[in-house]
Amino acid sequence: MWKKRGKKLAQKRKKIGIAAAAVIVAAAGSTLIYHNLPQTKVEKQLTLAAKYMTEMNYLEAQEAYTEALSIDEGSVRAYRGLADDYAAQGQLDEAAEILHQGYETTQSEILLQNYCATVLNSVVEHVNEKTAGLDDIRSCLTVLESDPDNESVRSVLENCVQQVTVQEDTASLMLDELDGTSDFDEYADVAEKLLGLAEKDNSYQEAACSFIIPKAQKIYLSLSHRDSWKELVERAQALGDAEADGILACLSKQQEISDYFAPMFEAFEQEDYKTARNFIVTDQYKAIRDAFINRTMEYWTGNTYVPVTKEAIVFLLTDDGWKFSFVEDDSLAQPSGTIRVLGQKMEDLGVQRSSIEYVPAYDPAAYYPHTEYEIVYWNTMVSGIATDNTNVVSRMNYRFAKKTYTAEGSSAEMIYDWGGENEKRQKE
Known part of the structure; x- marks a missing residue:
């Protein structure tokens, strides 16, 4: 009987042991499942990342935050943490990028506000350092x-545009580089967006207009972008920009002058220099010449030999408003040929000279020898007294000379000496 009771007791203990083992196995399984839950893994990485951030081990923290996002791409905390990590390393662009990526993924309002604040803080930093540029306007x-309702961005944008538009290199945004590269498309894209804002909300009008017509003494424009920029200026004019009228008047005058000289460029390029002989005594050419001499030329400015080129112009803000001149400086734009008008009072016995110069295209890197051509209608009898003591009228003649410039000096070679209408001496 005792043996039977002992056997039952042993069997009962065995069952209890098996049950206990099952409980332990179940508990271990639950623990294993818990530790392998995605959220648990994310929390582990976030905790690890926070520890690294405290220790300023930013690279290790970055790896932990990145690992958390690989587990759960919707973790707002991981995006914010990774952005903080980048910001702590001074990488604000990367911080803004990850916050924007997080917002697009999660649509979290917190991430959106953090993104906007990070971007604007970066722009403000550049404005304070006086290094704001086109990218900062684009960031705004x-x-x-x-976030169209962001109340902070307007003042930041205005300050940024104000600084950008007074910088010297900003006035060259519409001017192509000598190698043919250009920032104009990027400039025009930003201008379009600013104008779009201003046309919907007039509180952005000043920022848009200041960007279209920079607050500078000089504004350069490659004529290849003339029509595109003119459209932007016309939109600024519609918004009430006070500077637009003067700029558009300059563009109208430039088109008039360029159209007038276009046939002469064709003649010179074909080495048809005799055409200039008739050109420089036409009423319209003499009117242009006299307008410079008398300082009555509207919008187009110049001094002695006034250049006409086909590549670029520069707008000049004077006491009388906006004027322009053609760019001849080959460090800014390499002319494919230049025509120069004599705009200086130069009389021979009371007769004003009429002159034109032509400079063929050249390589600025190999300037010498440099060749220019000059055609002058002038008085060849400077004394006005004949050898037989008779009175004479001015003896006008055409002189065509080739000028050659070298590093050592210059020389002139007479090519033609054409007769004029008063070539022969006449008695009064």
């Missing part, structure tokens, strides 16, 4: 695209 516009 990006914030507005993401």
Whole structure:
């Protein structure tokens, strides 16, 4: 009997042991499942990342935050943490990028506000350092695209545009580089967006207009972008920009002058120099010449030999408003040929000279020998007294000379000496 009771007791203990083992196995399984839950893994990485951030081990923290996002791409905390990590390393662009990526993924309002604040703080930093540029204006516009109701962006944008438009290199945004590269498309894209804002909300009018017509003493424009920029200026004019009228008047005058000289460029390029002989005594050419001499030329400015080129112009803000001149400086734009008008009072016995110069295209890197051509209608009898003591009228003649410049000096070679209408001496 005792043996039977002992056997039952042993069997009962065995069952209890098996049950206990099952409980332990179940508990271990639950623990294993818990530790392998995605959220648990994310929390582990976030905790690890926070520890690294405290220790300023930013690279290790970055790896932990990145690992957390690989587990759960919707973790707002991981995006914010990774952005903080980049910001702590001074990488604000990367911080803004990850916050924007997080907002697009999660639509979290917190991430959106953090993104906007990070972008604007970066722009403000550049404005304070006086290094604001086109990218900073674009950053402000990006914030507005993401958060149209952002109340902070307007003042930041205005300050940024104000600084950018007074910088010297900003006045050259519409001028192509000598190697043919250009910032104009990027400039025009930003201008379009600013104008779009201003046309919907007039509180952006000043920023848009200041960007279209920079607050500078000089504004350069490659004529290849003339029509595109003119359209932008016309939109600024519609917004009430006071500077637009003067700029558009300059563009109208430039088109008139360029059209007038176009046939002469064709003649010179074909080495048809005799055409200039008739050109420089036409009433219209003499009117242009006299307008420079008498300082009555509207919008187009110049001094002695006034250049006409086909590549670029520069707008000049004077006491009388906006004027322009053609760019001849080959460090700014390499002319494919230059025509120069004599705009200086130069009389021979009371007769004003009429002159034109032509400079063929050349390589600025190999300037010498440099060749220019000059055609002058002038008085060849400077004394006005004949050898037989008779009175004479002015003896006008055409002189065509080739000028050659070398590093050592210059020389002139007479090519033609054409007769004029008063070539022969006449008695009074």
